[in-house]
Amino acid sequence: MEIKKYIESGVLESYVLGSASEEEIRQLLLLKRQYPEIQDALFQLETDLETLARHISIPPPPGMFEKIERGINALIVPGDTPPISDRGANNRHYYNNGNQFIEVEAESSQMRVHKAWRWIMAGVFVLGKIFLIAAIYYFLENHQAQEQIQQLKTELKQYHK
Known part of the structure; x- marks a missing residue:
């Protein structure tokens, strides 16, 4: 098998993208150990795809991470114990939120x-x-x-x- 033709066949690309078959993966991993050219080509392909992904990525708007963090922190109450779930009658869950219980309908037999x-x-x-x-x-x-x-x-x- 000519190594250059194997590298240009597209098997490396399908492996990196996750669309290679089991047989192709097995063969590639075996050849990768035997031939350093395949290992170098695979490393170069992965590096090129990572560089491409960085160049075409769109950064989030300014302040987005802080907004997400505030939203998560608003959901977390410091010192609160995890909610206690108890299944009551009619498929309803009751969650203990401090001193009060909040009724949440878990399942409904009707579609809205x-x-x-x-x-x-x-x-x-x-x-x-x-x-x-x-x-x-x-x-x-x-x-x-x-x-x-x-x-x-x-x-x-x-x-x-």
């Missing part, structure tokens, strides 16, 4: 839908029924027309005899 989607779904349902009725009507019309055509063909055959 925004009002606009309700109207859209109702319209889709009505249109579906209209299309179903139209399909049945045109199917029956087509069936009746096919019977008439068949009857006319038999009459023509009888007329020509």
Whole structure:
């Protein structure tokens, strides 16, 4: 196997990007130990991809890290014990928050839908029924027309005899 052709075959790129098959990975790791050229090419490819990622990355807006840190710190109450979860009746969880309990509904048997989607779904349902009725009507019309055509063909055959 020619090493230069193997390096240019794209196996190294698929390995670095995580899309290589198990067999390709096994073969690459074996050849990497045997040939320093493959190890050097793999290192160069990883370095190039890291450099490319740094150049095309977009830094977050100024103050974003502080905003995230403040949000996390607002969630953490110093000295507070971890919440105690107790499953009550009707699939509801009760969390101990200091001296009071907060009721949180864990699971619901109903799905909540925004009002606009309700109207859209109702319209889709009505249109579906209209299309179903139209399909049945045109199917029956087509069936009746096919019977008439068949009857006319038999009459023509009888007329020509």
